Amino acid sequence: MKPQTEVLITGAGPTGLVLALWLHKQGIKIRIIDQAESPAKNSRALVVHARIIEMYRQLDLADDLLEIGYKLPATNLWVHKQHKARIPLGEFGVELTPYPFMLTVPQDEHERMLEKRLNDLGIHVERRMKLQGFVDHGSSISATLFREVDGISETCDASFIVGCDGAHSAVRHAIGAKYEGETYKPLFYIADIETRDEVANGEGNLMISNDTFNLIVPYNKEGHVRLVGITIPDNNDTHHNESTEEEHKITFDDVRPQIKEAMDMEIDKVNWFSTYRSHHRVADKFRSNRAFLVGDAAHIHSPVGGQGMNTGIMDAINLAWKLATVLKMDMEDEAKHQLLESYESERRAFALKIVTSTDAGFTTLTSKGIFPHILRNWLIPYLVPLAVKFEHAQTQIFRGGSQLICNYRGSSLSQKGAAGVVQPGDRLPWVRMDQGDNFSMLRDIGWQIHVYGETRPLVDAWAQRMNIKTFSFQWDEQYAKSGLTKDGVYLLRPDHYIAGIFEGPSIVSRLNGYFSARGLGC
Structure with a gap:
């Protein structure tokens, strides 16, 4: 039953x-x-x-x-109150996604x-x-x-x-x-605050000062920001479990001095404050x-x-x-x-x-020691402004931070043997055209076929029998720039990752083979 x-x-x-x-x-x-x-x-x-x-x-x-969200256009890097770099995230992702920003x-x-x-x-x-x-x-x-x-x-x-x-x-x-992993030693604080200070400029701000950092992230109300940092530098090897009771006694006033050290910011109101331990674990x-x-x-x-x-x-x-x-x-x-x-x-x-x-x-x-100190205070402030000038670095930064980089290459659901810039298991590249984009079809939870170039009547007929929606896109060089292949038949999973890329003869036979080999019907 x-x-x-x-x-x-x-x-x-x-x-x-x-x-x-x-x-x-x-x-x-x-x-x-x-x-x-x-x-x-x-x-x-x-x-x-x-x-x-x-x-x-x-x-x-x-x-x-x-x-209900706020589009974060950029993040700024500060070291000892000195502005070192502005990273315009919204500019990095304009060719990658219809949502080229971090949303708070x-x-x-x-x-x-x-x-x-x-x-x-x-x-x-x-x-x-x-x-x-x-x-x-x-x-x-x-x-x-x-x-x-x-x-x-x-x-x-x-x-x-x-x-x-x-x-x-x-x-x-x-x-x-x-649940394998560890608990980080530093104790974090997190606060929602209101400020009219210029640092609440609608952009993210990462402040590095000696062995601590403070992060300011604005959200949907003007002057309302999230403030994250380390409460007290861990200057001894005391196991974190031994200090739990003391941690609960920490207030915002306890972290005000280090916030003042990292940035000149006048705080009008504290709406919420909490401390917590961070972990890194994977089952x-x-x-x-x-x-x-x-x-x-x-x-x-x-x-x-x-x-x-x-x-x-x-x-x-x-x-x-x-x-x-x-x-x-x-x-x-x-x-x-x-x-x-x-x-x-x-x-x-x-x-x-x-x-x-x-x-x-x-x-x-957060690490202590001479090399981490040099890395934070000297190398990063020098390298970041240099790196963000290059398009490749911009793309990698945005792809990595926005989860566009996630792929399932090598999965049992990804067709084997295909080569090229875009491969089975990858997220379908987004391509913006004058008349719209190729993501406008991705509104259903189901298998799809995309053909970039000449339509294939046999493939269309097969997809109709399988009840799989098919979309054909007139070829344009924009598709090539995104790594897509002319006349390629792209089979998309219900979560819109590429299951297979089919070219040449016998495509219907190979599509049938893909589904039958995985017990999904044919």
Whole structure:
């Protein structure tokens, strides 16, 4: 007997809400629970990157997000109160994406937007509901849920369970996944403040001073900024757990002197202040049969680059179409396993890369010693202004920071043997034309075919039989500049990464081969 709930989602942060929305869009019955009484009123995550906004177009969420967000045009580098460089992020990405900027949206507002959309669809987060445990029967799961309002436990049968329940994930503990990594020694502070100072100029500002840093990020209200930094330099080897009680006593007044040392800024009002420890950890597995880990339940990073929440949202979108495919298609068990296994292989590999890069950035900003001091105070201020003058460096900076760099080359879902600048597993390059762009077609959650050049009637007929939408684009040299091949047939996955690139004869036969080899039908 088929369970009434197809996917049980634990955790209603951005990753859980995105997963719920993407699954519902594909006709999947979901249930989403959260221990908290209400959505978060304060948040650490602030930046939403270009790749996320691109994907939000699938559910017509992009414009809603842009309406509540603030487009960050540039970031400035300061060393000992001396301005060293301005990095105009909006100029770096104009040829790469329709959203060439960093968007700042407080996480609580972001969550409210997502939850409102979910509510409009008739789905509500079941709050003050705790997962006590679950049993994986092989063909389904049975979860025990505890309702804190009345103290009643119930059993929820579902086809799958997904842990979007944060760093202390009950789902992760239940599947016995190790959470490998470390806790950084420095203690962070985070504050929302109001200031009329010139440093609140609508741009980001990174202030380096000796062995500390302070980061100013504006968001959607004039003069309202997020301030992040290290509270007190760690001058001894005391293990962080021994000082937890003292950490909670730290107030904004305790960090005012070091803020003053780093920048001349008059603070009018402090709306919120908190301290926290940052970690870098990745679970040793993201899946155990019918249980999955998404977002902070699977990986956490240093705050450098604002990658954590964005990576979690991409996890959710990657998993959603694969769960929906397995639930809706009559696939062989081995094909189901391979498709679901690709979630872990693709997303864990990317999480490890993000952890490595953010760890390197964090270490550069906070490490003690002569070489890190020289690097921060002399080499970086010299090299950054030089590097950003070159187009290649600009492109790499934007691609790396905006998650456009994410690819699934080598995945079992990526066609083997194709060569070129753009390869299977890559994000489809965005190309802007006079009449529009090639991303305007990417509004559905489903397989697509794009042909750049001459249309192919046999391919069109095959796609119609398969119920796959096909779009043809008249060839233009702009496509070549983006790495696309003339007359190439590009098969796109439901998350709009390139599954295969087909050229020459027998394309229909090879398309059939792609789907049949993966048990996806032909």
